[in-house]
Amino acid sequence: MGKSVMLTYALWVVGGPFGLHHLYLGRDNHALLWMLTLGGFGFGWIREFLRIPAYVREANQDSVEDRRRPTNLPPLHPVRFIGQACVGIYFGTVAMIGLNSLSFFYLIVLPISVAVGVHLVSNVGQQTSDLQKTLTACLVTSSLLYGSAFAPLPISLAATVTAAQHRRFKPPRSPRSTQTLAPRLFRLTLALVAFSAPLGFCIFHNTTATLYYLSDCIAALLDFFWFVPWLRHMLESILLMPYRILCAVTGGGYYEETWRKVLEILLREYTEREKDALRVLSLHTDASLEEINQGYRKLVKIWHPDHNPSTEAEDVFLKIQQAYELLQRWHRPRHSK
Template structure:
């Protein structure tokens, strides 16, 4: 069914900051972005007054192309300055919110912060007909976060690096046979969840390896191994190789915290 310009403007006026007009037009990622940032902090919502006609036209043409199943044109679309700046701003915003509310988690800088920033950057890169490579964007975030580990300013460089990566892998979304089709949106977030679980699983396996423990080690075994290794690698006990001991001691502490969190989670379940 063709989308109506008048209906779109009405939805924009009544619930634009919540993305109602984007939901109507089938712009899933744009709608979610507006919900999480309240209409792009109000600025994006106001700017859309002049862009709504092109959104409606785009939605109707998209439906027509999907019905005849024409392949998407190449080469990949250019990344505009506003989109790129939006990726950086929303990435910083998501990262700052995570920094304020979740920084106490032991694996915060390894997973929570980079994945939060990556989610914001990917959400903006997926607005409209464009998208990017989610996995490469998240990997860039994780690598950059490890470089700026512990810094309260790290959301900025992580967001910039992720935005550059997203721009390098910018492409068109696949055509969808249904106007609203949430398939792409669902697939993107399902893939993100898989990446999060896989990365956390890797951290657990590394932690078990550092503490020389089997996969199903009990909390008592984890604690015992941690205390023994902490004594062996304490910097005060290794005056001749303090740098190596300090590094190992930190790794042992981080491994213990990761495994401790795993057991706490299992107990809650």
């Protein structure tokens, strides 16, 4: 039985960001991509309003026994190319958040994660690519960028170019090979679990580290535009927009304070704990790294147990040491003035 355009549109409206209409059409790779990215970060789902009739035609043609596909090279579509790069970066970033503590992360885990993201987009629709060559490009590029926080970007670009060079049409599917819904859902569930398990573990058991990694990424992105002050200011305004809207709607309160604490971390502003550390060192909130070092050395001379025989010297010195180490972690080289 052929697929219905009207039913496909209905599923697109009801569960489009989760790929429900693609699941109906037998486009499992597309459905999985939508589940993992919430409809291509929202943009892909909206764009599909005009693409659904073509998807239905492809699904109905695949149900014909003598269906043939071209043997020539598929056209290079910019949307697919951009999608491969974005999803590769997305998969790589998720891996860095959840699995970067592994000793072999940059040599194995990160390149595999990016390659899977790029190859998933390559397999959407009637096209596919050479996974082995895509993975090889990721492995080579990742080894050259070992330890870099920006590694997912060049790795994904290298994989995207490689996948585009080796793109081809999928062989036609035989109606007899069409599987029932149960095994298809089982495979999709396994893929979802494999993608979300590391990230879920990191969020629930290492929330602070997750937020600080995100803050590092955002701060690095903002610092990249230091030479264009107006663009940096615009990006900061966009990040602060939810907080300002919340203030305007609620007029303040508990939720505003909670959101503000999250923004303090994401925008690399001082948190309450870091403000306490500044007070321990008798410093103001805009103290530079040099001033922090000077304040620390000055207090160490006063409170070091070897120089101060008082009973409280050891406790005070410990607080000074902890405050200094906390501020040192915050003041990365890119924050130095």
